[in-house]
Amino acid sequence: MLTARKLTLGRSLQQLRQVWIDAGQMARNRITGAIRPGLPPEDHHLVQRQIDACLLGSGGAVSAHARAAELGRVYLDLDLKGRRNFLRLLAAHYGVDTTDLRQVVDHWLEVSLDSDAQSGRLKAEAELRTTLRSARIRLLTQFNDLPEGIKFLVGMRSELIALKGEDPQLNAFDREFKNLLESWFDIGFLELHRITWDAPAALLETLANYEAVHPIRSWRDIKHRLAAADRRCYAFIHPQMPNDPLIFVWVALTHGIPDNIQNLLSIQGAEVELGEANTAVFYSISATQSGLDGVGLGSFLIKRVVDRLSRDHKQLKEFSTLSPIPGFASWLQELTAGEDRGSGNLSDAVGWLQHHGDLNRIFSDRSWVRDVAAVDQVREPLLVLCTHYLMEAKRGESALDPVANFHLSNGASIERLNWLGDTSKRGQLQSACLMVNYRYRLKDIESNHEAYHTDGKIVCAKSISGLLKT
Template identity: 40%
Template sequence: MTSSNFIQTCENIHSYTEPKYAELFRLIGRQPDGVHSLVHLRADILKFLPEIESPAYVERMSESLRDLLATWFTTGLLQVERVTWQSPCEIVQRVSEYEAVHRIRNWADLKRRLGPYRRCFAYTHHMMPNDPLVILHVGLVDNISNSIQTILNRVKSVSDVTEEILHEDPSLINSAIFYSISSTQPGLRGIELGNALIKRCVLQLQAEHPELEKFSSLSPIPDFRKWLMEELHSSSTSIISSEIRSWFHSLFSTSTWHLDETVLDEIRPILMRLCTYYLTQVKHSKTGYARDPVANFHLRNGAVVWRLNWLADRSERGWKQSLSMMVNYRYYSFDRIDRNSIDY
């Protein structure tokens, strides 16, 4: 068999074995707003998949649609757009609606996050121009931040945005902190977009502010408290002593323990040690990668765990998720990032 005959045979086999819905998806994608409709279709499939008694066929359909969408949403076809207060109203509203990490309280809060010493970048696709795919918020600060409050409250009110502040002082900008990244389209789950967005934003920020030396996240640890509660109620755990376990049970039975500064001083080294163990040693049972989803995202991107921060998020959500702790994932040179990603 010649090479051309072999290739033709492979194409015929692919044509005969490809499910009919694959061609239907391609036809829909060629229609006006068709790509957007397919993204929403896959979101619906993923939403109802757990309720289906025999999901194997539907899972294959979802995977087929994901593979097709991945060809349309490659990084070369996506645009990085900086969102400002002067951007189209629809885009600005989407930024507010899609914020999944640190809730935007009102329009004044939104204006601050789009204002001086901040950057908001959105990944967009020409087939969905007013519906961002990923939104990244960045704080421009004088050192790597150890508290989300210092970023969110840097300019305390819209009236504080003076003409002087509008012209950002380069001497106050040394570090870029990625403090929120939100994937907005459930239908694109499984298609990696956030990593490429961070890299492209780093290049844009370096071009705008050559004085930038450090790039880091300030990230939540969304499942730490959940994991800790599992360990406290497990009879097989060996990382928490019976004395500490008893103290934690008594402490967490109250709702005001975290308001006592003496208690916070006592519990800090214990929780910091347990959280370090959780981030670096606890793996997902199926994948073998970091169990914490945010840790897995940044480590997969090539970042490194750099610093754990106590009382970094004292909001109600911060206490519920991670007992106030946040972590910096440091991004170094692109060469090092790529090596770390491969090693991970």
């Protein structure tokens, strides 16, 4: 009992000690103006004072640059909690001034009714545009002039994305932030670089760390992807972030469209002579900057690389992907667990699979891949089901599968399903080892893109449409 009392007293004294430490730190901060790493509410006024000074813009360009640099240093010195509090502060207190907005809108409505006051109406429109540009966006723009300022802002938006959840103020802030970055990362500002084996080691490590589809297993692996005569890697680079590829794509030059990723990635495989290669295969595309989510660089990268390869290698006639199908397993498990299992060959395929296949084994038991009889038994129903998933499973008007939606949105068509195309553990878990080729026909890219975005129409080869009717 005595020991327990001593432990309780010890904890109480420790808590009291921490309270006194915090009180002392708060008092010192008030005297010195220092901002604590967690940015507690008591320190908000210190940050707001610096933000307001940046927005006031007194003094010349040198002073403005110094104020922005100091505020940026404050943000970087905060811990994760503090940076999140900083972002909440911007979201809550530095949006569009609603009082000013009402006045400007009223003025615009007033002058817009006068058909003879064109100059007044145009001036009111300019005032409206200025008022709709929030204080926080004017603040963020100042960071762009700092060394590596744009990289700082991309990192800041990455933290905002992780924080925002369903909060309306944070989401409004993020929409503004995204629009700002879209203007700075416009395709016209980006440079397409081919990454080769003699690139700096730090750049190669970036490729290895951010490869999202087929992990790089060794230095021999990445050397093969970069140095082999039939391999290419291209990336978008922003001039203000020269050492940071924003998004990159791996390409293999092949004879014909491949159907198996293990064969394509094999280091021991024979290289294809450039003169014999007639197909460029995009087998992985990865982004490195989560702060640019939603900016949409991937579609431009594919098209720019197609243009580059067409120019550099006139013999290339086909442009295709060898792509994973990441959502198939979860869709199929949900379908078989529900009461509505479709009709026609979709219902037949589900029934066959339930009687002759074990979904748990198909998607997770590694012995299934080596069981030739079991694999052959479910081949046809799985191909039918996967075709229905890619062609008919939708989120709104768009394909449910994220990879399918990406390529179809870019103007590709579905060319072929590949049985046992990815026998890795990940491939089995996601799609029962199935892969798909999306084909980019240069003459059809624009019409496919328009049909998909206008009507949700998916263009496919006859081998694919035939599986819907099997």
